[in-house]
Amino acid sequence: MTETGGPSGPEGTETPKPQADKPAQPQADTPTPPQGEVPPSPAPEQQWQSPSGATPPPPLPSYQPPQQQYANWKVGLGRPGVIPLRPLNLTDILDGAVTAMRRYWRMVFGAAAVTAVLTAALNLVGLLLVDTTGDLEKVRDLGPAATDQELMNQMLGVLGGSLASSFITLVATLLGTTILTGFLTVLMGRAVLGKPVTFKEAVKEATPRLLPLLGLTVLYTLAILVGAIFCLLPAIIPYTFWALASPAFILERGTVMEAFRRSVKLVSGMFWRVFGILLLAYVISSFLASIITLPFSFSAFLSIFGNLDQMYVPSTGDLILQSVGTVIAQTVVGPFTALVTVILYIDQRMRREGMDIELARAAGITPPPPPQAW
Numbered sequence: 001m002t003e004t005g006g007p008s009g010p011e012g013t014e015t016p017k018p019q020a021d022k023p024a025q026p027q028a029d030t031p032t033p034p035q036g037e038v039p040p041s042p043a044p045e046q047q048w049q050s051p052s053g054a055t056p057p058p059p060l061p062s063y064q065p066p067q068q069q070y071a072n073w074k075v076g077l078g079r080p081g082v083i084p085l086r087p088l089n090l091t092d093i094l095d096g097a098v099t100a101m102r103r104y105w106r107m108v109f110g111a112a113a114v115t116a117v118l119t120a121a122l123n124l125v126g127l128l129l130v131d132t133t134g135d136l137e138k139v140r141d142l143g144p145a146a147t148d149q150e151l152m153n154q155m156l157g158v159l160g161g162s163l164a165s166s167f168i169t170l171v172a173t174l175l176g177t178t179i180l181t182g183f184l185t186v187l188m189g190r191a192v193l194g195k196p197v198t199f200k201e202a203v204k205e206a207t208p209r210l211l212p213l214l215g216l217t218v219l220y221t222l223a224i225l226v227g228a229i230f231c232l233l234p235a236i237i238p239y240t241f242w243a244l245a246s247p248a249f250i251l252e253r254g255t256v257m258e259a260f261r262r263s264v265k266l267v268s269g270m271f272w273r274v275f276g277i278l279l280l281a282y283v284i285s286s287f288l289a290s291i292i293t294l295p296f297s298f299s300a301f302l303s304i305f306g307n308l309d310q311m312y313v314p315s316t317g318d319l320i321l322q323s324v325g326t327v328i329a330q331t332v333v334g335p336f337t338a339l340v341t342v343i344l345y346i347d348q349r350m351r352r353e354g355m356d357i358e359l360a361r362a363a364g365i366t367p368p369p370p371p372q373a374w
Contacts (some may be wrong), residue, residue, distance in 0.1 A: 077356055080194035080363035085356040088347040093277060097339035100191050107199050108335045111183045116330035119176035120323040126168025127319055174221060176330075178214045181338050182206040185250040188342040193363045209250055216249055216256045240275040241267050247345040266348040274344060281340040289329040296325025 077085040082103060083096040101108050186206045190197040220242050227235030241264045248266070249259035267274050349355035360366075 077360040078363070078365045080360075080365065081190075081192040082188075082194075083192055083343060083346070085350070085360050085363075085365075087351045087356075088343070090277060090280075093340060093343050093347060094281075096343045097281075097336055100188060100339050101335055104187060104191060104197075107187060107197075107202065108184065108339075109331055110199065111180060112334045113327070113331045115176040115180040116327045116334060118179075119172045119330065120327045122172035122175070123169045123326075124319060124323045126172070127165050128316070129168075170221075174214065174217055177338075178210060178217050180334060181217070181246050181341075182210050182213050182250055184335055184338045185247050185342050188247075188339060188346075189251055192346060192359060195363075206250065209253075212256055213246060213249060216245055216259060219256070219260075220245060236275065240271055240278065243267070243274060243278055243341060244345040244348065247342045251345075266345065266352060270348065270351075274348070277340065277344055281337050285333045285337050288333045292329040292332060293322070293325040296321050296328075 079085065082099040083092060088096070183202055183206050186202045187197060190202075220238070223238035223242065224235050227233075227238055242260055244263040244266050245256075245259040248254070248262040249256065252259070252262065254262070346355065346359075350359075
């Protein structure tokens, strides 16, 4: 065997054996320290240094794929105004209407109060001019001996007076609704962008469009009434498809027929969603309005628990008190439905036409660039 543990050499050749008492020879490349001195400890491993002594460059980071930045889904492209600039859900729409009522409460409730007083005044005048109390008293005074013909004649008189007063109420309501809708649509157009607007500016911008808007409102109401006469389902169709015509007419500044076509285009494909939101807003408004007007219709409410054989005939004081309750209810609740309709119009345009990007640019927000494909 060799020193290194390999196979032995040719036969007849002795392999020298190492002497146990002979010290090992130091390696040639390791200097032997002088006798009596301790050899220095080996220096720790040195990092690379430049000849000038500068700090070595930091190690290169490991590769990381680029992170794509997306807008926060809760605010979309931002929230400069009362709603986030993204497709809205039901909570966003209702919250946007309430936020606008809180933030611009002087203008919202001021305009609602003016239109409510105008509507109630016209309605009260119509009720006083078309006096149905005489016919109601005659029906009440009819005794058990009255013939069917006499009863029919008196009921026809009551019905004719009720239809006349209802027509006056409808006209007054259309006027008030037109004025309030035009004003609040202009206001919401600024509120979405978070821009300040004064009462004078909103009135100046809405006034030239009020007369055509009244014609649009009349056509919309007649379509619903005609549909309701035949069946409930046909009334739902124009009610939903043309619901967004008023905000489209004000904000897009087109013609009446263009506004109707725009509303149909925006609602198409989302009929039941639009109908459900509008119906919910109407139910909320009607419920709150009934709570507000109940104390002002106390006499009529008590008549339910009175003698059923006696017909309730409201006095002039009862009519005035009911008008006051209607004014308060319309002032508090009336703007809610109009604001929900405008926000729903904006939501449909953001979903279908990318209006959120246009609104962001109008509000001074730079939309993020689209993500790049790798």
